[in-house]
Amino acid sequence: MEQGGKPVLGWAAKDTSGHLSPYRFSRRVQRDGDVTIKVLFCGICHTDLHVIKNEWGNAMYPVVPGHEVVGVVTDVGTGVTKFKAGDTVGVGYFVDSCGACESCGTGHENYCPNLVLASNGVDSDGATTKGGFSDVVVVSKDYVVRVPESLPPDGAAPLLCAGVTVYSPMMQYGLNEPGKHLGVVGLGGLGHMAVKFGKAFGMTVTVISSSPGKREEALGRLGADSFLVSHDAAQMKAAAGSMDGIIDTVSAGHQIVPLLELLKPMGQMVVVGAPSKPLELPAYAIIAGGKRVAGNGVGSIADCQAMLDFAGEHGIAADVEVVGMDYVNTAIQRLERNDVRYRFVVDVAGSQLDATA
Ligand SMILES: [Zn+2]
Numbered sequence: 566m567e568q569g570g571k572p573v574l575g576w577a578a579k580d581t582s583g584h585l586s587p588y589r590f591s592r593r594v595q596r597d598g599d600v601t602i603k604v605l606f607c608g609i610c611h612t613d614l615h616v617i618k619n620e621w622g623n624a625m626y627p628v629v630p631g632h633e634v635v636g637v638v639t640d641v642g643t644g645v646t647k648f649k650a651g652d653t654v655g656v657g658y659f660v661d662s663c664g665a666c667e668s669c670g671t672g673h674e675n676y677c678p679n680l681v682l683a684s685n686g687v688d689s690d691g692a693t694t695k696g697g698f699s700d701v702v703v704v705s706k707d708y709v710v711r712v713p714e715s716l717p718p719d720g721a722a723p724l725l726c727a728g729v730t731v732y733s734p735m736m737q738y739g740l741n742e743p744g745k746h747l748g749v750v751g752l753g754g755l756g757h758m759a760v761k762f763g764k765a766f767g768m769t770v771t772v773i774s775s776s777p778g779k780r781e782e783a784l785g786r787l788g789a790d791s792f793l794v795s796h797d798a799a800q801m802k803a804a805a806g807s808m809d810g811i812i813d814t815v816s817a818g819h820q821i822v823p824l825l826e827l828l829k830p831m832g833q834m835v836v837v838g839a840p841s842k843p844l845e846l847p848a849y850a851i852i853a854g855g856k857r858v859a860g861n862g863v864g865s866i867a868d869c870q871a872m873l874d875f876a877g878e879h880g881i882a883a884d885v886e887v888v889g890m891d892y893v894n895t896a897i898q899r900l901e902r903n904d905v906r907y908r909f910v911v912d913v914a915g916s917q918l919d920a921t922a
Pocket residue numbers: 610611612613632658726727
């Protein structure tokens with residue numbers, strides 16, 4: 566804890582139970598170039614689930630989760646002209662990078678080997694970073710993005726991770742062109758954003774899901790053009806070779822060969838879900854048709870700002886269930902069961918943060 570730092574009230578997981586409870590700590594004193602932000606809303610991402618229970622073996626307790634932050638600027642450091650008090654802003658998955666490596670130099674700082682994550686990361690001063698499940702965050706201006714006033718701040722929060730994670734590869738691989746056919750595998754926090762962006766780009770969008778019950782919502786409210794049940798071999802066969810690209814958002818173990826069969830020759834699959842077991846990729850599945858498989862991890866700050874501006878113009882926000890911090894442990898249990906449409910967002914500013922659930 567930094568001496569003389571700013572006292573902050575948040576919620577943290579203190580051990581591998583992952584149970585969150587109130588936690589007082591202090592943030593660094595605002596430096597030149599920093600922005601101080603009062604947190605309004607913070608989304609709950611699958612990554613938070615893995616980290617708070619130390620499922621990836623990297624938890625540095627106490628862990629204050631949260632990397633889908635929308636808030637209001639309350640103060641800025643000397644030399645900050647880009648933001649001022651009262652601005653609505655966002656903070657996503659990372660809050661610093663080295664600025665000197667090839668990734669940073671080419672505008673892909675999300676792949677910097679010294680990326681500083683917003684939560685459970687190691688800051689340049691050695692401190693463990695603490696995320697948006699707290700009343701205040703202090704972040705370098707270069708890692709803060711502007712949230713268009715036209716977007717609802719609660720529905721905008723998941724754009725900071727889920728949104729940019731699908732938008733960035735769609736731009737990178739040309740999966741943003743009208744008339745192209747996009748497959749979206751899995752209809753959760755990431756998948757429903759990919760459907761919304763795909764439709765806004767003017768694409769034909771097909772949702773591929775293991776849950777037939779999601780058909781109505783996919784085709785109805787979300788506006789997808791068609792729906793495939795992934796274990797229905799006849800449906801999958803009928804759609805073979807029809808897609809220009811696929812965004813695979815599924816984080817549970819699943820077969821990718823049947824998905825690759827949906828691609829046109831030289832089609833592009835992008836993996837953004839992270840199953841704990843390795844994906845099975847026989848060479849024949851990509852050699853025939855010259856198909857391509859890429860991974861993607863969030864997006865650059867420039868991509869994130871472009872995504873937010875696009876979302877603002879097209880009225881795209883996440884479908885959210887807003888909860889108080891006293892509900893967060895229940896929300897996490899429900900998220901583990903995929904019992905949410907499509908993202909939980911904590912109303913941080915509206916919660917009594919020092920009251921135990
Ligand atoms: Zn995330």
